[in-house]
Structure formats: C-alpha cells, structure tokens
Amino acid sequence: MSKNTVEQTVLEIIKLPSGEYAMRKAGEDEPLITVNLSQKVKDGLNGQSEELARMILVAGAKMMSELSMESAEASKTPKPVIH
Numbered sequence: 001m002s003k004n005t006v007e008q009t010v011l012e013i014i015k016l017p018s019g020e021y022a023m024r025k026a027g028e029d030e031p032l033i034t035v036n037l038s039q040k041v042k043d044g045l046n047g048q049s050e051e052l053a054r055m056i057l058v059a060g061a062k063m064m065s066e067l068s069m070e071s072a073e074a075s076k077t078p079k080p081v082i083h
Contacts, residue, residue: 009025010026011023011024011025011026011032011061012025012026013054013057013058014031015050016034019036020034020036021034021037021050021053021057022034022035022057023060023061032061032064033060033061033064035053035056035057037049037052037053
C-alpha cells in the first residue's frame with residue numbers, strides 16, 4: 001500500500017428492530033453510531049424522522065472521518081529530536 005492510498009470504509013444506515021437508526025460498517029453487525037428519537041420528536045416531524053436520523057448519522061460519520069484524518073496526519077508529523 002502506498003503512502004498516498006486512503007483507506008475507505010463502506011458505511012450503511014439501518015433501522016434496528018428497536019426502532020432506533022444506526023450506522024455500521026458494511027458486513028458487520030455492531031453499530032458505530034446509534035440514534036434514538038423520542039416519540040415526541042417523531043410526532044413533530046410528520047413522517048420525516050428517518051431523514052433526521054440519516055442527517056445526524058452522516059454528520060457523526062463525517063466528524064469521525066475528520067478526526068481520524070487529523071490523527072493520521074499528526075502521527076506523520078516528525079517529533080523533534082532533543083539532544
């Protein structure tokens with residue numbers, strides 16, 4: 001793998017039997033992020049609760065990706081040598 005290769009992960013959004021929405025790595029069972037909307041919120045969204053959950057999950061995935069990239073960049077930065 002070259003230094004310029006970016007590792008990609010395929011994520012999927014699913015609705016759990018509990019009614020919660022979750023994002024997980026494709027092919028895995030364990031969710032990375034789970035969203036549970038209250039019934040009051042669902043009632044106020046006129047059938048758009050799935051769209052709200054999707055937006056929240058996508059924002060969470062974006063933040064995770066950005067933090068991961070920042071961490072990778074920080075680990076590439078050479079540490080100063082003190083003599």
